Amino acid sequence: MNLCEACSFAVSRHEKSGNEQFLIELSKWVFHERGHLKAVNVRHHKVGESDEPAIYRINDDLEYSVEIYEWSGTSWEPYVANDVQVQFYMMSPYVLKTLSNDKKGLYSTSFKVPDVYGVFQFKVEYQRLGYTSLSLSKQIPVRPYRHNEYERFIPTAYPYYGAAFSMMAGFFVFTFVHLYSK
Incomplete structure (x- = not known):
């Protein structure tokens, strides 16, 4: 009696389970061939100006922008998402804004500096499953009005x-x- 005859079932052919595709995608992610994000051209400035100031004053209107790209395996392509946020942060976030995108990788927003002075940070903490995390931080002081500015x-x-x-x-x-x- 043969071993195959002893089994009550016969294995004639098998279907792929998807493990091969999973391991291919996992290795692409591990070796940064897929899901790798980078941020470039992080900028902030007062509304109507283009130069980045060294210090802001309370109640100034400012704009913040960043370009985010994803590695496609051969080139950097614009990353498109609607959940990227920036925090204007001192001890806790004073301003938390969702960045709007132009579908070409540029994310931007504008807001008013809070009526609190001190050393603030622009923070972008972006973590999404399947992508590398982005952690951007830039410190900027905020000063009160001078005596002759009231x-x-x-x-x-x-x-x-x-x-x-x-x-x-x-x-x-x-x-x-x-x-x-x-």
């Missing part, structure tokens, strides 16, 4: 101005009454 008269301070002038007037009246009364 408005001359602030409308919300009119009650305080009135209180100061009424106190001066009351002081002069009290002095006059105290000096010239018997």
